[in-house]
Amino acid sequence: MIEPAATTFAGVTRVEEILPGRFTAEAHPEWTVGGKPNGGYLLAVLGRAAAGATGHHDVLAASGHFLRSPKPGPLEVAVEVLRTGRSASQVRARLQQDDTPCVEAVFTFGTLTADTEPYWNAGAPAPEGSGYAACERVTGPALGGTGPAIMDQVDLRIQPEDLGFGRGAPSGAGVLRGWLGLPGGADFDALSLLYAVDAFPPATLDITPTGWVPTLELTAYVRALPAPGPVRVRHEARLIEDGRVDEACYVWDGRDRLVAQATQLAGIRLEV
Amino acid sequence: MIEPAATTFAGVTRVEEILPGRFTAEAHPEWTVGGKPNGGYLLAVLGRAAAGATGHHDVLAASGHFLRSPKPGPLEVAVEVLRTGRSASQVRARLQQDDTPCVEAVFTFGTLTADTEPYWNAGAPAPEGSGYAACERVTGPALGGTGPAIMDQVDLRIQPEDLGFGRGAPSGAGVLRGWLGLPGGADFDALSLLYAVDAFPPATLDITPTGWVPTLELTAYVRALPAPGPVRVRHEARLIEDGRVDEACYVWDGRDRLVAQATQLAGIRLEV
Numbered sequence: 001m002i003e004p005a006a007t008t009f010a011g012v013t014r015v016e017e018i019l020p021g022r023f024t025a026e027a028h029p030e031w032t033v034g035g036k037p038n039g040g041y042l043l044a045v046l047g048r049a050a051a052g053a054t055g056h057h058d059v060l061a062a063s064g065h066f067l068r069s070p071k072p073g074p075l076e077v078a079v080e081v082l083r084t085g086r087s088a089s090q091v092r093a094r095l096q097q098d099d100t101p102c103v104e105a106v107f108t109f110g111t112l113t114a115d116t117e118p119y120w121n122a123g124a125p126a127p128e129g130s131g132y133a134a135c136e137r138v139t140g141p142a143l144g145g146t147g148p149a150i151m152d153q154v155d156l157r158i159q160p161e162d163l164g165f166g167r168g169a170p171s172g173a174g175v176l177r178g179w180l181g182l183p184g185g186a187d188f189d190a191l192s193l194l195y196a197v198d199a200f201p202p203a204t205l206d207i208t209p210t211g212w213v214p215t216l217e218l219t220a221y222v223r224a225l226p227a228p229g230p231v232r233v234r235h236e237a238r239l240i241e242d243g244r245v246d247e248a249c250y251v252w253d254g255r256d257r258l259v260a261q262a263t264q265l266a267g268i269r270l271e272v
Numbered sequence: 273m274i275e276p277a278a279t280t281f282a283g284v285t286r287v288e289e290i291l292p293g294r295f296t297a298e299a300h301p302e303w304t305v306g307g308k309p310n311g312g313y314l315l316a317v318l319g320r321a322a323a324g325a326t327g328h329h330d331v332l333a334a335s336g337h338f339l340r341s342p343k344p345g346p347l348e349v350a351v352e353v354l355r356t357g358r359s360a361s362q363v364r365a366r367l368q369q370d371d372t373p374c375v376e377a378v379f380t381f382g383t384l385t386a387d388t389e390p391y392w393n394a395g396a397p398a399p400e401g402s403g404y405a406a407c408e409r410v411t412g413p414a415l416g417g418t419g420p421a422i423m424d425q426v427d428l429r430i431q432p433e434d435l436g437f438g439r440g441a442p443s444g445a446g447v448l449r450g451w452l453g454l455p456g457g458a459d460f461d462a463l464s465l466l467y468a469v470d471a472f473p474p475a476t477l478d479i480t481p482t483g484w485v486p487t488l489e490l491t492a493y494v495r496a497l498p499a500p501g502p503v504r505v506r507h508e509a510r511l512i513e514d515g516r517v518d519e520a521c522y523v524w525d526g527r528d529r530l531v532a533q534a535t536q537l538a539g540i541r542l543e544v
Contacts, residue, residue: 060516061489061537063335065362065378067355082376083339087539088488090337092376104354104364104378106337108488108537116514119542120479123446123510123520174395207392216360216380217333219491221518221537223511238395239495239530242388244332246493246533248395258511261518263535265333265380265493267359270391 006030007153009182009192012041015049021079023049027097029072033148036069039103039215039264040198041150046093046105047191049077054089056109058190063219064105070097082106112190112225124261127232127252129177130159138163138178143201155181155230156199165205174207174237176200180251181230188226188253197249197262200235204245204268207237213245213266220262226253243267278302279425281454281464284313287321293351295321299369301344305420308341311375311487311536312470313422318365318377319463321349326361328381330462335491336377342369354378384462384497396533399504399524401449402431410435410450415473427453427502428471437477446479446509448472452523453502460498460525469521469534472507476517476540479509485517485538492534498525515539 007030015023025045027037043064051057075097082090088110095103129135135157140148143166158178164170180199182192197220202213232252237245245268251260279302287295297317299309315336323329347369354362360382367375401407407429412420415438430450436443452471454464469492474485504524509517517540523532 061337063337063378063489063491065333065335065354065380067357067362082337082373085339090339090376101354104362106335106376106378108337113514118511118513120446120509120512122444123475123508172394174392203395217335217378217491217493219335219489219535221489221535223513223516223518236395237392238533239390240392241390241495242385244495246495261510261535263491263493263533 008184009186013045013048015045015077023077023079025075025077027070027072027075030149030153032072033150034212037072038150038198039064039066039218040195042095042103043105043218044191044194045075046077046095046103047107047194050079050091050093050107051109051191053079053081053091054084054109056089056111058110058112059107059194059222060088060110061108061221062105062194063217064103065217066103066215068100068102070095070102112222114225116224121258124258125234125250127256132157132179132230135159135178136163153183154199162206170206170208172207174203176203176206176235178233179230180233187228188231190222190225193222193226193251193260194220196231196233196251197260198264200233203235203237203247204240208270210268210270213268215264215266218262218264220260222260224257224259226259227255229254231259240268280456281458285317285320287317287349295349295351297347297349299342299344299347302421302425304344305422306484309344310422310470311336311338311490312467314367314375315377315490316463316466317347318349318367318375319379319466322351322363322365322379323381323463325351325353325363326356326381328361328383330382330384331379331466331494332360332382333380333493334377334466335489336375337489338375338487340372340374342367342374384494386497388496393530396530397506397522399528404429404451404502407431407450408435425455426471434478442478442480444479446475448475448478448507450505451502452505459500460503462494462497465494465498465523465532466492468503468505468523469532472505475507475509475519476512480542482540482542485540487536487538490534490536492532494532496529496531498531499527501526503531512540
């Protein structure tokens, strides 16, 4: 059973336009890992501010460069339309705190057609792993210390075989598979998928214990509108070299359709 | 044998700072496909302008949103430093033509250590396919019509099994493997790898004939400084749905080290 969450995704990503193209928002203390707001959550806040700037409302692509981690508290968002096109529009959004830039992101918006089917998907990974019920919910304390507060808000489940890192026995595969649900059982939409692609713990935990793995860049593509219900997630590490790691993330809806995919480049400090 | 090229990569990506943060450049007519400048080439031009803006000169991550295709001819580039940090800096660059925005890109710069070895690379694809000599050089005319002019500049080779599309017999795998060399046998560096990840024809050609596949977003990560000589490339399609396709590209140097990786989201018009 999932405890009632104190926050809602719509609530923690709320933006208010105070001047044309200028918004206020808030980094909620509950949506943090080690006191730092989750990067995908911040990208969704930026996306929400940017989504109303043109006639295209569905985010298709988002790329964010993470400059500094803001503290929980008030945020400022500046939005600038780069191009309004017939089938797609591009919008830049910058997240600041106390006039200091924290995240620079560019979004491509367009229209996601409801109930599309893939024309060809042989190049994409197939969903695999345990069902929702067979996965174990991960909470803040389970990840050690006081734990990431965000894990106590969302319904994040990892399949038992991929949880060896919690016992000091990572599998070495660098893959975390499981499911994700929003607080209160809220359904995902295109915007909240920007959070979904960055929700899981670092896949490097399944290789070696590391500390904070700060994201430098995160790019997400939203491919389809998700069906209601929790989404299936595969978060994987690919190459660790020269103090950096890239991770890929795939998100499928409950009907096994690939709805979002992402890559990120992050810094990593190895205990060698 | 490769014919002597009329252009050099250093020459076609040359930028000149005319005011602080303002550059002129030129989209060379030889570096086009169907008359439109190659996207990775434009990203490299932007990267060259941005690379001198901070104390960090190696591009680690680049994400470009493609608004409009510029015509061959003069370009304007505006560069703004977003953050100068200890180990990494971020710079935004915008490419315009006749005051019309064409490409918006954000770069993360840092330092690539020479001769690093992977700490862990089990999650990355392994280099595979034919050697340089066994691959066939692809020229403009080979791709039909007057062909992409850029293919007559660079030394782009695709292995025979992946060239079925030229005979109307795509393999269906959605993968093009081969090699890439710069004009005049020039060596790659971090910046020219931004071109390498977008140099190959659309991998969708190995699935179904399509026309122009315009890139909406391209994100590249440079992971290591490449060894001298041509680089090995794997360009693959992943999911085609709702009028869009995502492609992944991997680039290895001659020592089989993964030196760059990229994803792009592009529009695609299918003949159905």
